[in-house]
Amino acid sequence: MKHLVAKIHPDDNVLVALTDLPMGTPVTWDGTTVTTTDKVPAKHKLALQFLAPGDPVHMYGVLVGTAREAIGVGGLLTTSNIKHATDSYDEHHQRRQDWQAPDVTKWQERTFMGFHRPDGQVGTANYWLVIPLVFCENRNIQVLEEALVNDLGYARRKSYQPQTQELISLLQAGKSVEEILATDLHSAENGHQKPKLFPNVDGIRFLSHEGGCGGIRQDAQTLCGLLAGYITHPNVAGATVLSLGCQNAQVSMLQDEINKRSPNFQKPLYILEQQKIGTEEALVSTALRQTFAGLMMANQVTRQPAPLSKLCIGLECGGSDGFSGISANPAVGHVSDLLVALGGSVILAEFPELCGVEQELVDRSVDTATAERFSSLMKAYGDSAVAVGSGFDMNPSPGNIRDGLITDAMKSAGAARKGGSSPVVAVLDYPELVTKPGLNLLCTPGNDVESTTAEVGSGATVVLFTTGLGTPTGNPIAPVVKISSNTALARRMPDIIDLNTGTVIDGEETIEQAGERILDYVIRVASGEEVSAVRHGQTDFIPWKRGVSL
Template identity: 85%
Template sequence: MKHQVARIHPADNVLVALADLPIGTEVPWENGFITTAEAIPAKHKLAPLGLTAGQPVTMYGVLVGTAREAIRPGGRLTTANIQHATNSYDENAHQRAAWTAPDVSAWQDRTFQGYHRADGRVGTANYWLVIPLVFCENRNIQVLQDALITDLGYARRKTYQPETRKLVELMQAGKTVEEILSADLEASSDSTQKSRPFPNVDGIRFLSHEGGCGGIRQDAQTLCGLLAGYITHPNVAGATVLSLGCQNAQASMLQDEIAKRDPNFSKPLYILDQQKLGTEETLISTALRQTFAGLMLANQARREPAPLRALNIGLECGGSDGFSGISANPALGHVSDMLVALGGSVILAEFPELCGVEQELVDRSVNQETAERFSSLMKAYGDSAIAVGSGFDMNPSPGNIRDGLITDAMKSAGAARKGGSSPVVAVLDYPELVTKPGLNLLCTPGNDVESTTAEVGSGANIVLFTTGLGTPTGNPIAPVIKVSSNTALARRMPDIIDVNTGTVIDGEETIEQAGERILDYVIRVASGEEVAAVRHDQTDFIPWKRGVSL
């Protein structure tokens, strides 16, 4: 049965509207009823007993804001009457929180079909990478993409040239603007999927970027670390790297970063220096031959059974709404806890969206050193934002606010639920590699593409991505599973949503049931079932140039 409102934590003094509540709606509250003093849209918050000016606002059991002015009983919380506020935290007050792992006996013997690599990790896919070490090579990367993708059977994007040709024909036939706007174009695709000569290679990915030179030398080092994370990733069979030759991000720097992550690196890796090779024709011809040879080697890989502890799940959210923190995110939290109990790894990132829940994560840290590193990175990140006239309080987007997330602390308290309740075993700074099973915290921006890019670079072989508003974000090498927080979105944008947890809001299943359903789907995806982002060839890749990005 679907309820009208939800109280997330017993200490909360606000409620979440689960449906549109017109003014004057009587809502069950404790042993009686409250009456809405104004219309409360679904996903937004109301104060059941009202709030006085300056009174703290509590959600998820933590401080998420203070009232700017008095709010009537049954009144709606908005950016006009609520401001961002959080409690302070102290890493020296670290008190190891107890954790009771969920019962995963039914999952102990489950496996997925993955690609076993020489370093002991297991891939959920098998890609070849083509990477520029510097933005100067982006054009050559595009030339290689044009030469390889179609004839090797990897072109899959729908093309709209037939519609364009139809529009030209209508214009030439003398049709008016109004007639063109209302014309039936009979949408179709020009693309014909060719057979693949390398059936065991999922694709060739081209990681264009705007870095590698200029900026500061640390930018080049960080970029090479990220690229090394992708080259050594278990979802990658090998790589072709194009270097101009004179850039800050030298090939030797990339090789050093590869060695840090895999001292016994043995994948095929071809690095070409344009300034040494000379002409474009020589560069492209050499790159084509070497890439083709690499694909022949990559095609020898086969999927074999692997235990669930070989999964490394990135936890991400983007286009969040007022339901994300009570359906999709806690469902991922249950998945996270189950996977940790099974011996796997999970990554919780997006540090600007952990604002306000720091003490909880400090207390969940396995030791004082881990707690101190988390605190240090959070404070440094927050200070850098303030130094340029911004701050974590400016994180919520217009879409977040429109759909009920009116302070960063409110958004963060819901976002952090993706990480479940297990201990924090390690805190990583971008772009470090995950080496420990359990819950890892990774310092990244809240920007979903930058953060997803980082999580995969740190080893995530699948990303679980929650959204309440809808976002097509994908990744070049790791399947990104889109989890909708509400049923309306899943119905409106079925082409990008893989799993709907609006069923929790609708009263059809519990958080735990939704989490188990997601984990079952994760196993299928890890074994090769395609997600929406892969079908759409959505391969977003944005390195974080270490600066302020919320």
């Protein structure tokens, strides 16, 4: 049965509107009836008790703000009457040892069909990478993409060229601006796609970026670490790397980073320096020949059964709304707990969106050193934001605020639920690699693409991406599963949404049921079923330059 409101935690003093509530609407929760004194849009919050100026506002059982002014019972919470606030935290607090792992009996014998690598890792996909070590090589990367993608059968993007031709025809026929604006153009077609020459290779990915030189030397080191994470990734069969030669991001630096992550690296890797080779034609011809040979080798690997413990799932949210923290995120949190109980790895990132829930994560850390590293990274990140006149409180976007997330702590408390309730086994600083099964925290920005790029660079073979507003974000080498927090979004943007957890809001499904449905889908995706972002050729890749990015 669908309710009008929800109270997330027993200690909360606000309710969440599950539907639009006109002024004067009586709503009941746990025997208490409150009448709205304002119009309360769906996803927004109303006061369950009188709030005097300075009074705390609690959601998810934590402090998410304080009242700027008096708010009556049933009053709407807004950015005008509530301000961001969080509790302090102590990294030396008592460790929690009470985690109850979920029953995973039904999942223990399940497998996915993955690509087994010589080092024991198992990929959910099989890609070849073409990477520039510096932005000076981006044009040559583009030339290689034009030469390879179409003829090898990897073109995926829908073409809108027929619509342009239709508009040209209308112009030539003498149509006016008004008539052209009113024209309903024919649907874009994917066009004829050639069959893949290498059926066991999912694609060739070209990771253009704007780094590798300029900035500071640490930027180059970090970039090489990220690129090494992609080259050694289980979803990657091998790589072609283009270097100019004189840039900060030297080939030796990349090779050192590869060795850190994979001391016995055995994948085919071709590295070409333009300043040594000479002409563009010589460089491109050599790269084409070597890449083609690499694809031939990559095509020899086929999918084989693998236990679910070989999965590493990245947890991400973007375009969040007031329902994200009560449907999609906790459902993904249940997936996280299931996978941890099965021996798999999970990555929770976006440190600006963990603001306010630090104590919970500290308490869940397996030891003091882990808790201290998390605390140190969080405080350093927060201080760097303040130093440039910003702060974590400025994280929520206009879209977040419009749809009910009016403070960063409120957003963070919901975002953190993606991590479930299992112990924190490790804290990683970007772009470090996941090496332990269990829940790993990774220091990244809250920015969707920067964070997703980082999670995959740290080892995520599938990313679960929750959204309440809709975003097309994908990744070059890991499938990004887009999960809607509400049914309206799933219906409005079915071309980018893979799963809908609005069923929880609609009263049709429990969090646990939604989580199990997601895990079932993950197994299919890990076995080769395409997600929307892959079908659309959405391959977003933005390295974080370790500046302040919220």
